Amino acid sequence: MIKTRRPLALAAAFAVTLLIGGSTVTAAAPATEDRGAAPASDAGRGTPPVPVIRATEVAKVAPLDPPSVFGHATVLEGPAFGPNGHLYFVDFTAPAGKPKILEYDLRTRAVKPVYTDATSRFSSLQFSPADAKMxxxxxxxxxxDRLNPDGTGFTTVFSGPVDGRKMVPDDIAFDKAGDMYIADYQGSPWDPTGRVVRLSADGTDPTVVQGGLSAPNGISFTPDFSGLWVSEYSLGREDQFMLAPDGKSVVAGNVGMSANTGLRGFDSNTVDAAGNVYQVVIGAGKILVWNQDGDQIATIAIPQEPKPEPLVSNLVIKPGTTDGYITVGGDNGGYIYKFRSLAPGIPQSNGGGA
Structure with missing residues (x-):
């Protein structure tokens, strides 16, 4: 269960709201501050600044894509480590015939195209623990869709409507059995029709786990797989949903945590072995990090020079290490950045998604 700590009154604090058994309790949590900034005070008592972790560029891995819904920019998504230890990711804005799934060798820094077609627009990528396929x-x-790590064996696993409505699948996460949990990117603050949809490992038994969401985007399991962290893109909100034992519904006494920073564009997220949540803010060039109590404990900053307004979209932490990797796009092409995470990655340290 999530619990709050003593409120911290910082100049640009964000609200943390806990929904427990239908009751709402609101506390304050610290805003982003740079390391070395003057500490804010709480009723005359000093509070430590939130540290800033600087990400560094590793490699340019994709060219500038032609105009798309993001303008003349490249958007990379879904970084995940394959069975061979290579980093796989998708190019959300790649045109027909250009590489839409790519593979990056961390040792040689070589980038290899894996798959392309004329009609798909992939928004996330993940490897299933059930069959090690992508x-x-x-x-x-x-x-x-499902395919082998080398790009062969392409198969559509699910394409039907869910409860009479087509999905807009954004991010995907797997439980230990290989069942899929998908952020259905629909809805708005005034018409929250977004959902979290569950599919069995073989792509059958579509079930709406949670509805009433505003453009759900990032989705990641807690380390013990008892709950999901889900970001609502258009609200700039982080929610936690505790699952029933069968994983097909949210338990009646669920705990929902909403961390409202005043920012919008909450894109993908991930969780490390300590339960810390890393949330991308796509329009701000940063990643916010909370612990499982809802306290902001770090900010990961992506340098904006010489690439102004980087489109920071997704991240992954290599399992068993503190090596974190970020997909970054923009009007100069697509890049991989690296940072040091606060705790090691776990097998599902990637929620995927656009």
Whole structure:
């Protein structure tokens, strides 16, 4: 269960709201501050600044894509480590015939195209623990596809409507059995029709786990797989949903944590072995980090020079290490950045998604 600590009154604090058994309790949590900034005070008592972790560029891995819904920019997504230890990711804005799934060798820094087609627009990528195959979400066509790490064996696993409505699959996460949990990127603050949808490992039994969301985007399991962290893109809000034992519903006494920073554009997220949540803010060039109590404990900053307004979209922490990798796009192409995480990665340290 999530618990709050003593409120911290900082100049640009964000609200943390806990929904427990239908009751709402609001506390304050610290805003982002740079390391070395003057500490803020709480009723005359000093509070430590939130540290800033600086990410560094590793490699340019994709060219500038032609105009798309993001303008003349490249958007990379879904970094995940394959069975061979290489980093796989998708190019959300790649045109027909250009590489849409790519593979990056951390040792040689070589980038290799894995798959392309004429119609797909992949928004996330993840490897299933059930079969070690690669699963991708087709944002435009409402599909979940599966293929081998070398790009062969392409198969559509699911393409049907869920409760009579087509999905807009954004991010994907797997439980230990290989069942899929998908952020259905629909809805708005005034019409919250977004959902979290569950599919069995074989792509059957579609079930709405949670509805009433505003453009759900990032989705990651807690380390013990008892709950999900889900970001609502258009609200700039982080929610936690505790799951029933069968994983098909949210338990009646669920705990929902909403961390409202005043920012929008909450994109993908991930969780480390300590339960810390890393949340990308795509329009701000940063990643916010909270512990499992809802306290902001760090900010990961992506340098904006010489690439102004980087489109920071997703991240992954290599399992068993503190090596974190970030997909970054923008009007100069697509890049991989690296940072040091606060705790080691776990097998599902990637929620995927656009």
């Amino acid at each position: 699963y991708v979400t087709d944002f435009d066509n409402g599909k979940i």
